[in-house]
Every structure is written in structure tokens, then in C-alpha cells.
Amino acid sequence: IPNKTKMWFIYLVLVIVAYFVAKLRWSKVGWSFESIREDETAAAAMGIDTTFYKTLAFTIGAVIAGLAGAMYAHLNYIITPGEFGFTAAVHLLTYNIVGGTRIWYGPILGAALLTALPEILRGIGVTAGPIRLFVNGLILLLVILFLPNGLASLFSRRKPSIPGITEDR
Known part of the structure; x- marks a missing residue:
């Protein structure tokens, strides 16, 4: 692990995360997320495990935020x-x-x-x-x-x- 993160590495990670999120949107998980966002009761009635998918959304967001925080710390040396x-x-x-x-x-x-x-x-x-x-x-x-x-x-x-x-x- 380098002592200091370079900007090109941050942009590379941004592109990878953006690609992942874009691909996620058109997957079964993405459709489940959208269904829950539009009408949680209807999504549950259609058989979507809303608790699982809301927990998954929270986890994905936390992983992305943690990755950003780790790179921010390496970029600035201090938080x-x-x-x-x-x-x-x-x-x-x-x-x-x-x-x-x-x-x-x-x-x-x-x-x-x-x-x-x-x-x-x-x-x-x-x-x-x-x-x-x-x-x-x-x-x-x-x-x-x-x-x-x-x-x-x-x-x-x-x-x-x-x-x-x-x-x-």
C-alpha cells in the first residue's frame, strides 16, 4: 500500500465504482431496489424480500463510503x-x-x-x-x-x- 494515494488512482476507483453501480442498476438487485423505492408494500407483495434488499443497499453504500474514506485518509495523511x-x-x-x-x-x-x-x-x-x-x-x-x-x-x-x-x- 503506498504512503500517499495518487489522484489517478482515485479516478480509477471512481470509474470502477461507477461501472459497478451502473451494472447493478440493470440487474435483479437493481430492479428490486427500484421496486422498493417506488412502493415497498407492492414490492413485498410481489415476493421481494424488502428487509434483505434494504440491508444490501445499506451495505453497498457503507462499502463505497468506507473505500472513499480510506482513500481520503491516504490522500491527505490525516482525518x-x-x-x-x-x-x-x-x-x-x-x-x-x-x-x-x-x-x-x-x-x-x-x-x-x-x-x-x-x-x-x-x-x-x-x-x-x-x-x-x-x-x-x-x-x-x-x-x-x-x-x-x-x-x-x-x-x-x-x-x-x-x-x-x-x-x-
């Missing part, structure tokens, strides 16, 4: 409690909401946009201090109002199958 306070939790939720949670690449898209935002603002001459939080909040508000399924819904190939029915639920 302090202050790095994972309320602000970090709000940032993570904002990444998910802005990117979208219904499509596997949504949180990646949201994180990429909101992480690059200070650099974009700096490039046009705006200092990224308090303005950054205002712009993040404005983007979050606009996404909630106009794109309830996140930015990734703009790139989704999946369209409603019945004319007149929208995807916004």
Missing part, C-alpha cells in the same frame, strides 16, 4: 472531526440533489459542478468566499424548482412511456 461536520454533510446532500439521485451518475455530476464552481467564479473575477455559498444555494434552489430530478435528468434517455405523463413525481 480530523472538523472535516466531517455539518458543513460537509450539507455539501454532500447538495451534490446529490443538484446532480440527481435517480441516475447513477447524478451525484458525480453534482459534485463535479459544485466543486469546479469556485474555480469558475475565480476565472471571471469573483472572489469565492461568501459568494460561493450564495451561488451554491441559488443553484440548489433553481434545481429544486425547475429540475426536481437533478441535472442528470437532462441527459437521461429514459422518457415517460405514456404520453402526457411526466417523470416528476
Whole structure:
């Protein structure tokens, strides 16, 4: 194990995890996850073991989070409690909401946009201090109002199958 994780390794792990999650979506497990998300009672009535699949979803999420935490520790050499306070939790939720949670690449898209935002603002001459939080909040508000399924819904190939029915639920 190297003393310090390189960025290329983090990107490689991101691609592998994204591939795994994308493939998982179209498997029996993925269909079970979607069924439980849409209507847990109906999924249970169809014979899906909801407790098992909810536990599996929690376990998969914990493994991915643990992998990310291990790489974060190797990247920065240290982890302090202050790095994972309320602000970090709000940032993570904002990444998910802005990117979208219904499509596997949504949180990646949201994180990429909101992480690059200070650099974009700096490039046009705006200092990224308090303005950054205002712009993040404005983007979050606009996404909630106009794109309830996140930015990734703009790139989704999946369209409603019945004319007149929208995807916004």
C-alpha cells in the first residue's frame, strides 16, 4: 500500500465504482431496489424480500463510503472531526440533489459542478468566499424548482412511456 494515494488512482476507483453501480442498476438487485423505492408494500407483495434488499443497499453504500474514506485518509495523511461536520454533510446532500439521485451518475455530476464552481467564479473575477455559498444555494434552489430530478435528468434517455405523463413525481 503506498504512503500517499495518487489522484489517478482515485479516478480509477471512481470509474470502477461507477461501472459497478451502473451494472447493478440493470440487474435483479437493481430492479428490486427500484421496486422498493417506488412502493415497498407492492414490492413485498410481489415476493421481494424488502428487509434483505434494504440491508444490501445499506451495505453497498457503507462499502463505497468506507473505500472513499480510506482513500481520503491516504490522500491527505490525516482525518480530523472538523472535516466531517455539518458543513460537509450539507455539501454532500447538495451534490446529490443538484446532480440527481435517480441516475447513477447524478451525484458525480453534482459534485463535479459544485466543486469546479469556485474555480469558475475565480476565472471571471469573483472572489469565492461568501459568494460561493450564495451561488451554491441559488443553484440548489433553481434545481429544486425547475429540475426536481437533478441535472442528470437532462441527459437521461429514459422518457415517460405514456404520453402526457411526466417523470416528476
